[in-house]
Each structure stands twice: as structure tokens, then as C-alpha cells.
Amino acid sequence: MTYSEENYLKVIYHLSLNHSKGVNTNSIANVMESKPSSVTDMVQKLAEKELVIYKKYQGVSLTEKGKFTALMIVRKHRMWEVFLVETLDFSWDEVHDVAEQLEHIKSEKLINKLEEFLGFPTEDPHGDPIPDRNGKIAKIDKKLLSEINAGKKVICVGVKDSSPPFLQYLDKQQIALGSTIEVVSKEDFDLSLTLRVDDKDVTVSNKIASNLFVKTL
Amino acid sequence: MTYSEENYLKVIYHLSLNHSKGVNTNSIANVMESKPSSVTDMVQKLAEKELVIYKKYQGVSLTEKGKFTALMIVRKHRMWEVFLVETLDFSWDEVHDVAEQLEHIKSEKLINKLEEFLGFPTEDPHGDPIPDRNGKIAKIDKKLLSEINAGKKVICVGVKDSSPPFLQYLDKQQIALGSTIEVVSKEDFDLSLTLRVDDKDVTVSNKIASNLFVKTL
DNA sequence: AGATATTTTTAGGCAAGGCTAAAAAAATAA
DNA sequence: TTATTTTTTTAGCCTTGCCTAAAAATATCT
Numbered sequence: 001m002t003y004s005e006e007n008y009l010k011v012i013y014h015l016s017l018n019h020s021k022g023v024n025t026n027s028i029a030n031v032m033e034s035k036p037s038s039v040t041d042m043v044q045k046l047a048e049k050e051l052v053i054y055k056k057y058q059g060v061s062l063t064e065k066g067k068f069t070a071l072m073i074v075r076k077h078r079m080w081e082v083f084l085v086e087t088l089d090f091s092w093d094e095v096h097d098v099a100e101q102l103e104h105i106k107s108e109k110l111i112n113k114l115e116e117f118l119g120f121p122t123e124d125p126h127g128d129p130i131p132d133r134n135g136k137i138a139k140i141d142k143k144l145l146s147e148i149n150a151g152k153k154v155i156c157v158g159v160k161d162s163s164p165p166f167l168q169y170l171d172k173q174q175i176a177l178g179s180t181i182e183v184v185s186k187e188d189f190d191l192s193l194t195l196r197v198d199d200k201d202v203t204v205s206n207k208i209a210s211n212l213f214v215k216t217l
Numbered sequence: 218m219t220y221s222e223e224n225y226l227k228v229i230y231h232l233s234l235n236h237s238k239g240v241n242t243n244s245i246a247n248v249m250e251s252k253p254s255s256v257t258d259m260v261q262k263l264a265e266k267e268l269v270i271y272k273k274y275q276g277v278s279l280t281e282k283g284k285f286t287a288l289m290i291v292r293k294h295r296m297w298e299v300f301l302v303e304t305l306d307f308s309w310d311e312v313h314d315v316a317e318q319l320e321h322i323k324s325e326k327l328i329n330k331l332e333e334f335l336g337f338p339t340e341d342p343h344g345d346p347i348p349d350r351n352g353k354i355a356k357i358d359k360k361l362l363s364e365i366n367a368g369k370k371v372i373c374v375g376v377k378d379s380s381p382p383f384l385q386y387l388d389k390q391q392i393a394l395g396s397t398i399e400v401v402s403k404e405d406f407d408l409s410l411t412l413r414v415d416d417k418d419v420t421v422s423n424k425i426a427s428n429l430f431v432k433t434l
Numbered sequence: 435a436g437a438t439a440t441t442t443t444t445a446g447g448c449a450a451g452g453c454t455a456a457a458a459a460a461a462t463a464a
Numbered sequence: 465t466t467a468t469t470t471t472t473t474t475a476g477c478c479t480t481g482c483c484t485a486a487a488a489a490t491a492t493c494t
Contacts, residue, residue, distance in 0.1 A: 004450080025472060026470095034451095034452070037455095037472080038452055041451075042451075042452095045451095056459085057458095057460065057473080088327070088330040088331060088334055090326075094326070098324045098326075101322045106318065107315045107318070109311070110305070113305040113307070117305055219480080241441080242441075242443085243440095252483065253441075253443085254442080254443070254444080254485095257443055257444085258482080259482095273443070
């Protein structure tokens with residue numbers, strides 16, 4: 001399994017979660033910052049190895065084998081993120097690029113020992129669940145903050161967008177995983193929200209609220 | 218800098234330590250388990266990037282830039298070995314292959330944070346010195362056990378061969394870094410040695426003794 | 435020194451993984 | 465339903481890093 005094949009499987013896995021049907025070539029190319037023709041090539045190779053199911057013009061989906069492989073990569077990515085934040089004091093906006101490299105290290109023993117050292121974490125620093133060594137992944141019950149009505153109290157449990165600018169914005173507003181957030185009011189005009197976090201009021205745009213996962217109490 | 222280029226620089230660095238002149242193509246190919254012609258190709262590319270000095274038929278040596286790059290790879294390799302043994306409880310014969318992968322992770326911040334977490338170690342689990350972030354590497358004063366005369370007491374400080382079978386043999390004889398070893402006698406015929414380790418006598422061949430570094434007390 | 439053996443380089447080729455441009459299929463619009 | 469647009473695939477090319485076989489340079493032996 002090459003570095004490149006692993007990346008394709010990972011991307012197909014993530015895209016499958018939304019696009020319930022076959023994932024189309026174009027969207028893979030967009031995420032990978034490559035060209036649709038390159039995707040077609042690789043997808044055909046993956047199909048020969050029985051990692052994906054692919055029919056021309058019909059999009060692509062993972063086989064069981066492909067899905068397991070993808071889950072193991074996601075497992076490694078998220079586990080390393082926990083390590084970077086918990087053990088090495090990285091902040092949550094700094095871990096992605098390094099984890100993107102570390103996820104390709106091939107050693108079952110390493111990832112299992114790391115998991116043990118970290119105390120069998122179930123979520124990464126962005127609130128995403130970590131698959132276990134059998135590929136089992138918890139489904140976390142969460143809603144977007146933008147779907148919450150005024151007056152409700154919720155807890156921040158994850159982010160949809162984990163790009164550094166967004167994460168740094170949240171740091172600045174002192175919103176972190178586990179923060180209690182009360183939706184004080186919602187503006188009809190632009191769907192912006194006024195929140196109460198740590199006894200302070202903050203107003204956030206709909207775009208912000210659409211990228212923050214929360215759970216109702 | 219590609220994975221492959223990094224491996225060449227590392228190998229050239231290690232070979233330079235012995236072969237005080239230019240390193241020859243053949244020995245690089247042997248270590249890399251590739252062919253001399255492939256080495257010639259790559260060495261020419263590295264010369265264009267000013268990482269090595271290369272004249273046809275004259276062997277190759279590292280430039281300052283190339284040497285620094287090689288030292289940073291060695292630094293990462295040995296630092297990760299410490300992590301695997303100290304933090305994740307790997308044994309010293311299990312770490313090499315994983316460290317071989319981890320040494321290519323590109324993040325200065327990661328290696329420096331890891332160094333801090335590990336308490337600024339100066340040696341890896343095989344007794345080899347770890348270069349600091351400026352590329353400075355301690356020269357450890359050591360001799361081969363095979364050069365020690367009968368009657369002397371020494372301390373084990375490193376191994377020349379760090380292959381699993383050799384390391385496992387040492388484990389079996391209860392010889393570890395820091396062990397005190399007394400050379401009880403030396404056999405003229407085959408240069409085998411009788412040692413006293415932890416109040417027990419062990420006889421080792423010259424081959425074993427030629428792969429164990431010690432320091433005299 | 436001259437002949438032979440060894441080492442190193444060159445030449446040409448191959449697979450992986452990308453690209454562009456053109457062709458084919460599918461989706462959309464009239 | 466036919467025409468047009470969009471998406472996807474194919475064809476052919478490029479670079480990287482490896483290979484084998486042949487040629488060139490160096491080293492060794494007598």
C-alpha cells in the first residue's frame with residue numbers, strides 16, 4: 001500500500017460519509033488538489049486491488065477491505081493528534097499537517113502502544129471519534145450550533161471545519177471542546193447568534209455557528 | 218527533499234565516518250540494497266542540489282548543507298528510538314524499522330517538542346549520540362570489547378551491530394548499556410573472551426566482542 | 435609497462451503517479 | 465426529443481527512482 005493509495009482511500013472514506021451514493025471523480029480531485037483524470041487512473045488501480053468498487057461513470061465506493069484500511073488511517077491520524085496535543089502541548093490548530101504525515105507510518109504495534117500510552121482516547125482534539133483497532137467507530141450525537149433555538153443551553157463537542165483560522169477564532173472567543181454555550185438570541189435577518197460563554201456574551205455569524213458541533217443537555 | 222534523497226544522504230553520512238575519503242558508489246549500493254547505476258543517477262541529482270560533492274569515478278562526500286541535512290535525519294531517527302523504548306516500552310531490537318519511517322517526518326517543531334518531552338536525551342537506546350538541533354553531535358569515547366586485555370573492567374556503552382539477533386543475544390546474556398564487564402581471560406586460539414557480568418561468567422566469541430563498544434573505567 | 439579484472443558510468447527501459455488535450459458518456463436545457 | 469453543457473474517461477506525455485546491458489575508466493597483476 002503506497003502513501004498515495006492510502007490518501008485516496010482516506011478521501012473516499014470521508015466523502016462517502018456525506019454523498020451516500022458513489023463518490024464522484026470530480027469531488028475526489030477537488031479534495032486531493034489534483035485532476036479528475038488522475039483520479040480515474042488511481043481509482044482503477046484501487047478497484048483491481050479490490051479496495052473500491054468502481055463502474056465507469058458511476059462513481060466509486062469502498063469495499064469492506066478498503067473501508068477497514070481507511071479506518072485504520074483515520075485511527076492513526078486522530079491518535080497522533082491526541083498525542084501531539086496531550087503529550088507534546090501542540091494547540092489544536094497546529095496538529096493537522098503533522099498528523100497527515102504520521103498517519104502513514106506502518107506499524108500496528110506502534111499505534112496500539114501509543115493508544116495504551118494515551119489511555120485509550122475515544123476522540124481527537126477536534127471532537128472526532130477515534131476508530132478502535134477493529135475498525136469500530138463511535139457515532140457521536142451532535143448537532144450544528146446553527147440549528148439550536150434561542151434559550152437552549154448546549155455543550156461544544158466538535159468542529160466541522162478544523163482549519164487553523166477557524167480554530168484560532170474559537171480560541172480567541174474562549175470556546176473549546178466541553179464549553180457550555182447558551183444561545184441567548186438569534187437574529188432573523190442574518191441568522192447570527194448571541195451566545196453566553198463563561199458568563200460573557202459573544203455574537204457569532206451563521207457561518208461560525210454552522211461549523212460548530214454541539215450536544216443538547 | 219524526497220524520502221529517497223534523505224535516505225541517500227543518511228547512508229553517505231554513515232559511510233563517510235569510516236571511509237575518510239570519498240564514499241564509493243558500490244558501497245552505497247550495497248547498503249541501500251540497490252544497484253551502482255542507480256546510485257550514480259541519484260548522486261548526480263544530489264550534486265546538482267549542492268548536497269554532495271561528486272566527481273566522476275572519485276566517490277562522493279557531503280557538503281556542509283548535505284551533512285546538516287543528514288545529521289537532522291540521524292537526530293530524528295535516534296530521538297524516535299528513545300521515544301519508542303522509554304515511552305512506549307519497545308525493546309531495543311524492535312525500534313529500528315519504525316524509526317526508519319519516523320525519521321522522515323517533516324516538522325522541526327515536532328522533533329524539538331519531542332526532545333523536550335524526553336528530557337533532552339543525548340544517546341539512543343544503542344548508545345549512539347543524538348545530534349542537537351544545531352547539528353552538533355557528541356563524540357563518545359569508546360573501544361571495542363575485542364581490544365580490551367584480560368584483567369580489565371569496562372562498562373558497556375554501545376553496540377556496533379544493532380540487528381535484532383545480536384541485540385537479543387545480548388539480552389539473553391544480560392548484557393545491557395551500563396553493564397559492568399570484567400574480561401576474565403582471552404583465548405589466543407580464537408580470540409574468544411571469558412567475561413564476568415553480574416557475577417556470572419560468560420564466554421563470547423571474537424565476533425561478539427567486535428560488535429560491543431565499551432569504555433574503560 | 436601491458437594485459438586483465440574490477441568499478442563506475444552511460445544508455446535505454448519500466449512502473450508509479452501525476453499532467454493536458456481530446457473523446458465519450460451523462461446530465462441539462464430548449 | 466434534440467442540442468448543448470458538464471462530467472468522466474482515454475490517450476499520450478512527463479518526472480522520479482529504479483533496473484539491465486554495454487561502454488568507459490580505474491585498479492591490479494605479471
